[in-house]
Amino acid sequence: MANAGEIKNRIKSIQDIRKITNAMYLISTTKLRRAKLELDKTRPYFLTLKEEIGDIFFDVPGVRSKYFWSEERPIPNRRRVKRSACLVITSDKGLAGAYNHNVLKLAMDYMEAQDYMPQAEKAMLFVVGEYGRQFFRQKKIPVAKSFLYTAQNPSINRAREITNVITSLYNRGDIDEVHMIYTDMQNGVTTEVREQKLLPLDKDDFQQTSVKNTNYTEEDFVPSVKQILDNLVPSYLTGFIFSALVDSFCSEQNARMLAMDSAGRNAEEMLHELSMEYNRVRQAAITQEITEVAAGAKGQKRAEIARQKEA
């Protein structure tokens, strides 16, 4: 059995760790709240934008855009999907339960299904977050080199830059399809890893709202339908990527909160056990000392009596 000093040391170190996990828990809570607030402010814009794109696409007959794909309206001058790129959103650091693991597992599954052949010079894997980059480096799967975005505190500007990188590759014809793997926050408690196609846009993703009496004709558009769609689609993608970044960030914080909460609870349990053991050891030491003192005293007394008898 360890002695009292050792146990006391152990208790001290566990208390310190619990302080850290508790602090991380609190930080995650505030970060989560702030990110959600940010998203709520941008929501009206992107929802309206989505409606508008849907209206234009459904109302104007024969709209063709490089960003849209549907069976009856194929994209002009575009081959069937040959090269697809993938945007994977992970976190910058671990200590968040299974959060990163889940994302990366789906990413690996996706690449296997796509028969993704990594080529160093033309890596089409865009990874947000340091954790994912490290993971792919270890697996020797090349990722886009200059794509270095952090997952911390998502901002609309970062989403815009990501959109710029992706749409310019898409417009140049270097990639024919873009997918995104992120963690969706469903209702504040449950999270789910999702794979979603970003480009080309699918008609099915846009519902025809048609509450408004739009009935657009070609002449209503200045300068042209194509121009307007080309203007709007990158903004729409920005919104989509931004909400994915925020959802992922929230999920990460949520996972970390849970992980830190259970770590805190485990620490509590260990502290309880250790303090019991410490008390037991201390008691044992005291008892032993008393026994020793008593035995010593008794021995002394006996020696005294023996001496008196001799005298």
Place this chain on the structure above:
Amino acid sequence: MSSFKLRILSAERPFFEGECESLTVQLSDGEFGILAGHQKMVAALVPGVIRFKKLGAEEEVAAAGGGMIRIADGEVLILVDSAEHPEEIDEKRAQRALEEAKEALLQKQSLTEHRIVQADLARAASRLRASRYNYGK
């Protein structure tokens, strides 16, 4: 004077909603004025200054990024990447950003970077112009 309903949504926040008498926006071929009863239209907006006159009030200005405007059913909807009140703009910073963007435009760079810098330049210029509206009053 008759009025119409105007709604301006920017990517960062809902910017303005209310009754307006007149509105001026930037299209790719120049300024474009809108009054009540305008015909149905959808147009692409370029970064620039948006001016709108609230019902029975002074004209207001805002620095806006690119986006779209939709006029339908007597309602005007503006969707832009960004929108700012003049008093929110730090003129010195906007000036600096403008100079930086001009400088960056001179340097050799990829097409992507060129586009980004060009957008930066347009945004900085429009912010600067909007911020000066205040001094004119």
